[in-house]
Amino acid sequence: MDNLIHFIQSNPDPRELKRALAVQMVMQNYSYSMIGNILGVSVGFVNKWKYIFAEQGVAGLRLKYKGSKSYLDSIQKQIVINWLQQKNYWHLEELKEYLEDIFSVIFESNQSYYDLFKQANISWKKTQKKNPRKDEDLVAKKN
Numbered sequence: 001m002d003n004l005i006h007f008i009q010s011n012p013d014p015r016e017l018k019r020a021l022a023v024q025m026v027m028q029n030y031s032y033s034m035i036g037n038i039l040g041v042s043v044g045f046v047n048k049w050k051y052i053f054a055e056q057g058v059a060g061l062r063l064k065y066k067g068s069k070s071y072l073d074s075i076q077k078q079i080v081i082n083w084l085q086q087k088n089y090w091h092l093e094e095l096k097e098y099l100e101d102i103f104s105v106i107f108e109s110n111q112s113y114y115d116l117f118k119q120a121n122i123s124w125k126k127t128q129k130k131n132p133r134k135d136e137d138l139v140a141k142k143n
Helices: 002-010 014-027 032-039 043-061 074-086 092-103 110-119 136-142
Strands: none
Touching: 002 014, 002 043, 014 032, 014 043, 032 043, 074 092, 074 110, 092 110
16 A cells, blocks of 8 residues: 555556546545546546556556657757758758658658658748738738
8 A cells, every 4th residue: 555655655656546536535445436526537437447456556656658759759859950951941851851861750640740840830821922912912902
């Protein structure tokens, strides 16, 4: 029980915390329906995590998924952002070539490239050389 209390007090992840609180409340003889109402979970959730805790202990309450590994580490990402910020003009194809040549990275989706532009505070959207609202002929024609 002390191990569980320490886990609850030191855990910032709300999913793991909810699991641990459900188990703790079962150990304190709360009814399953009351636990479900307090934590906003189902009775099946409470039962599942009670059995997992009984078999595996606190380690069973931890999340198993750790996320996928990034193609670029933080240093490489900073190098790319600095490179982008030094340029006057940006093209998506140029960024793709740079990443492939320097880091041997090819993203599956363009969104990853757009995210790099965003982190460098650069708009990746196409721009027009002249604002169409400032064209006097078009404004006169519309009025």
